[in-house]
Structures are given as C-alpha cells and as structure tokens.
C-alpha cells in the first residue's frame with residue numbers, strides 16, 4: 015500500500031476496496047486499486063465523495079448513503095441497482111460525467 019497526497023485529500027493506493035469496486039472514499043482518504051490510480055474519471059467521482067464527506071460530516075454522509083441504499087434494497091432492488099440509485103452516488107457520477115465530457119474545463123470544482 016502507498017499513501018499519496020492528491021490535492022486536498024489522500025490516495026491510498028492498493029488500500030482496502032470492497033469486492034467488485036475500483037475505489038472507496040472514507041472521509042478524505044480515497045482507497046483505490048492499483049490498476050485504477052491513473053483513471054481521472056474515477057478519481058473525479060471519488061473527489062466528489064470527498065467533498066460530500068466534508069460538506070455533510072461523517073454521520074450525515076453515512077446516514078444518507080446507507081439510508082438510501084437500504085431503502086432501495088427494501089423496495090426489492092438488487093445491490094448494483096440500489097447502489098446506483100443512492101443520491102450521493104448519482105451526484106458523484108454526474109461530476110465524473112461532466113469531467114469526462116470536458117476534462118480541461120472549469121466547472122464548479124477545481125480539478126486537482
């Protein structure tokens with residue numbers, strides 16, 4: 015594992031990542047699999063989670079994130095579908111999409 019400063023947060027390269035995922039963000043630490051550390055779209059997605067953690071705080075982030083996931087699961091959605099419907103994930107994906115569409119563009123978030 016390697017810890018690298020990346021703008022206003024940290025990359026823990028080769029750090030613990032759930033099965034089937036390329037990365038996970040916990041507070042200001044982005045754990046990313048080695049093979050994905052040079053994927054700017056993925057990193058932009060995770061940077062949005064860093065921003066969400068800061069804005070909401072850990073308790074509120076986890077309440078919103080897990081609450082939405084469990085709500086969709088109770089409604090009968092499978093893991094992947096429930097995950098994709100979490101509003102915080104939708105927001106992170108939107109940020110990644112905006113970045114992918116215009117990697118050098120300004121947008122409302124500085125590119126680090």
Ligand SMILES: [Zn+2]
Nearest residue numbers: 059063103106
């Ligand atoms: Zn995400």
